[in-house]
Amino acid sequence: MKTNFKLFNVVLLLLTLLFGQEVTAQKQYSYKSEPNDPLKTRIYTLDNGLTVYLSPYKNAPRFYAAIAVRTGSKNDPHDNTGLSHYLEHMMFKGTTHFGTADYAKEAPILQKIEDLFEDYRATTDEAKRKAIYHQIDSVSGVAATLGIANEYDKLVSVIGAKGTNAFTGSEQTVYINDVPVNQLENWLKIEQDRFANPVFRIFHTELETVYEEKNMSLDRDGDKVWEALYAGLYQKHTYGTQTTIGTIEHLKNPSLKAIHKYYDQRYAPNNMAVCIAGDIDPDKTIALIDKYLGTWKSHPVEHFVPQVEDPITTPIIKKIYGPDAENIAIGFRVGGIHTQDADLVNIVSKVLSNGKAGLMDLNLNLAQKVLGAGTAADVATDYSALILMGNPKQGQSLDEVKKLLMEQLDLVKKGQFADWLLPAIVNNMKMDRIKRQESINSRALGFADVFVTEIPYNDYVNETDRLAKITKQDVVDFANKNFTENNYVAIYKLTGEDKNVTKVTKPTITPVVMNRNAESDFLRDIKNSKPENVEPVFVDYKNDIKKLKLKSGIEALYVANKENKTFNLSFHFDMGSQNDKKLALAIDYLSYLGTSKMSPNKLSEEFYKLACSYNVSSSNNDIYVSISGLSENMNKALKLVEELLADAKPDQKVLDNMISDILKSRADDKLNKGSILRAMRMYGRYGAKNPVTNILSETELKALKATDLVKMIKGLNSFKHEVIFYGSQTPAELTSSINTLHRVPTTLKPVPARIKYPMLNTDQNKVFMVNYDMKQAEIVMLSKSVPFNKTEIPIIRMFNEYFGAGMNSIVFQEIREAKALAYSSSALYTTPEYPEENNYISSYIGTQSDKLPEAMKALFELFNNMPEAEKNFDAARNGLLNKIRTERITKTSLIGNYLEARKMGYKNDIRKDVFEQAPKVTFTDLKNFGETYLKNKKFNILVLGDVKKLDKKVLESYGPITELKLEDVFGY
Secondary structure (H helix, E strand, C coil), rough: CCCCCCCCHHHHHHHHHHHHHCCCCCCCCCCCEECCCCCCCCCCCCCCCEEEEEEEECCCCEEEEEEEECCCCCHCCCCCHHHHHHHHHHHHCCECCEECCCHHHHHHHHHHHHHHHHHHHCCHHHHHHHHHHHHHHHHHHHHCCCCCCHHHHHHHHHHEEEEEEEEEECCCCCHHHHHHHHHHHHHHHHHHHHHHHHHCHHHHHHHHHHHHHHHHHHHCCHHHHHHHHHHHHHHCCHHCCCCCCCCCCHCCCHHHHHHHHHHHHCCCCEEEEEEEEECCCHHHHHHHHHHCCCCCCCCCCCCCCCCCCCCCCCCCCEEEEECCCCCCEEEEEECCCCHHHHHHHHHHHHHHHCCCCCHHHHHHHHHHCEEEEEEEEEECCCEEEEEEEECCCCCCCHHHHHHHHHHHHHHHCCCCCCCHHHHHHHHHHHHHHHCCCCHHHHHHHHHHHHHHCCCCCHHCCCCEEEEEEECHHHHHHHHHHHHHCEHHHHHHHEEEECCCCCCCCCCCCCCCCCCCCCCCCHHHHHHCCCCCCCCCCCCCCCCCCEEECCCHHHHEEEEEEECEEEEEEEEEECCCCCCCHHHHHHHHHHHHCEECCHHHHHHHHHHHHHHHEEEEEEEECCCEEEEEEEEHHHHHHHHHHHHHHHHECCCCCHHHHHHCCCCCCCCHCCCCCCHHHHHHHHHHHHCCCCCCCCCCCCHHHCCHHHHCCCCCCCCCEEEEEEEEEECCCHHHHHHHHHHHHHHCCCCCCCCCCCCCCCCCCCCCECCCCCCCCCCCEEEEEEEEEEEEHHHHHHHHHHHHHHCCCCCCHHHHHHHHHHHCCCCEEEEEEEECCCCCCEEEEEEEEEEHHHHHHHHHHHEEEEEECCCCCCHHHHHHHHHHHHHHHHHCCCHHHHHHHHHHHHHHHHCCCCHHHHHHHHCCCCCCHHHHHHHHHCCCCCEEEEEEEEECCCCCCHCCCCEEECCCCHHHHHHE
């Protein structure tokens, strides 16, 4: 690395001699950088030890910030697991200056709550514990009258931030925001106080939120698989002995004192990094960061010393039960990120599975030997893991899947993979890296990873160059050394009841006062600040997108890529499964086919060699034939796709296999709560006949002929379609490529008519229940509203911003923050997919089964008596306007924005209407909107949960109950 030092002392001396007067020197900052770094990153270290990564990228007048703390669940005390995650939640609760109406009065009450929690923790008698918690609840209610809930969320909303969140992992806690660049100083003021003077208020309701999060994890079979896998791989290291959320026992015995101690130990600037990418001036930015965050006080932070794991000498086999479909995961442990193992395990993972030409991709997925197979390389600071995953076909055992996965690993050990594969892997990684560089999120979060894992930045920059030096023999030697028949952990995920799951029980909590119309002086100062305005830039559909006329009357929507030599090209057909069910299936079939000259394996290999990808996809309403990759290889990739579409070779055996897999996937969907809930949503909107049930029956599937589907594939290009293009080719070059290579008839056919599904009327409340073995309950409420009217978009956006979207919304504050009734809650007034359809109300609550009555009651109260909080309204409007001012729609998003506008009948960028009309919307307008469109409305209420644990009497009080079978919601 080179270091850039400014000779300001010399300049200061010269100025003094020349002008004979006192000169005040502006502080200069040294930084490190890499000469070949395409991100132009500067790395500073402030006097207090804070590391700062700055990467300028001028795509929009915003920046993405990740504040990374080098601490996570591996650092949690053994007797207090989950502290890192607890602390992450509490860092949103305000400080001594915001989130409080009078901190001097609030502080002793908060201390009383902390002391009570220590008493609660030390008490084992359940009756006494209950009495103490009643005290905690009572005193917390008093403290809440002096607090101002969600003021951090109001602050970031006012400055126009979006994506505000945080996450905790095994070795990091990261706080993220996407902020308008003109609000940099305000954001720094907020974060300075947030991390220097945090106050852990409203703890007992947030604790309940963490309980909900734990219960959600108990309902996710995937979480249980990973927990078991890591517990087997890491029997001494806290990667495996501790989970991020923590144990139920520790969750039931929380300690604010321990959280304060953990914060004092781990949250120091010398253990933190500020990672920023976006439209910034690095010199001005570092000066402001130093001004505010340089005030943080440093102190020694204990460095984590990992436990040394014993070798695994015999296979560790575990069985996990749950309602989801069966699968298997196999893990091998290798060295951490500071060893060569990290590079080699990444390469081995790509040799096995890279999505196109890996051994599993070709030998298992494309060959249809399993329902699905893949790998993951989990590289961490102290250890890494290679993980093999597989899903069985119908009638296939997990042992058979395991055997197939291990056989692919044996091929690596024997060196039985193509010589061209390693260079192709590196080229594709370079391509992926180029695309990630276009994202300020990826840049900032990449820096956070570099900081947390303590790898030299030049290693990060030069990763692909380093990987290119790995030889086939290196890979073979590494695989033989580290992946044997005896040193793995295998987790069999079986379908069945998990009898070991115990949920975290719900304590009694009295809703706390929200003080919505109160605001601190800190918030008032931020609102009254006058940063330099950034004017909005709206999409100009006539000038920002070029329309090219191609052969056969095809139109190309063209946007130039001026940033790098990559391209994205799609043929877009305005039809999908709602136009032709068979054609949509034929599109899926195409991914398994080759041509008369090239096998499916060979075709995938050729694309991978070109560092290009192709994808043919269908949805309800669209078909896309897409190609992307390096611009220099576009014509070669396009030629391959055209040959496949024109010369696809039918294979009945492949089709029969695919149909078998479709039927297995359908059965698996009926075991997956996410799939069930999506199907229930469609049922609630449209009834039994809806886009989800618009599928070929099993009889129809089994009657399909490969030759008929291939005929449909070959006829695809005869339908009317358009070209969507973002790339570095000129309009003339694109026109020449399409006119030369795209195989179409002279005249294109119109697309078939689309099936339209009328939305169900909601004249009365109706309850629809689906039984599922889970600890939680998930509720979706849907209500048909008035026909879509584009002139109402501005007030709809304002209403949603205020009422039900995001952490500063009324619904989130009331359901989660004040009453601790759900981890996740939202309510939106939603516009339809097509302009001829109706708007509708859509709300969601994910909560414990025993909280369902209270949660539903609270949501209906909000619908029928919307709380009036003008301060929230002002924050919502300011936030919305600031987001629009600094949002820039560029690159491929330009075309996506245009296509949506064209479909919905917008003549211009609809954000322009919102920006012009939102300042005119009054709070009275918003109240009237709620009175008109939400109050006393009737709903289709869809409830997914264990019917034995749901209170049917409560549900019946809302409307008649229909217990649906899975066949009802899926249509099979």
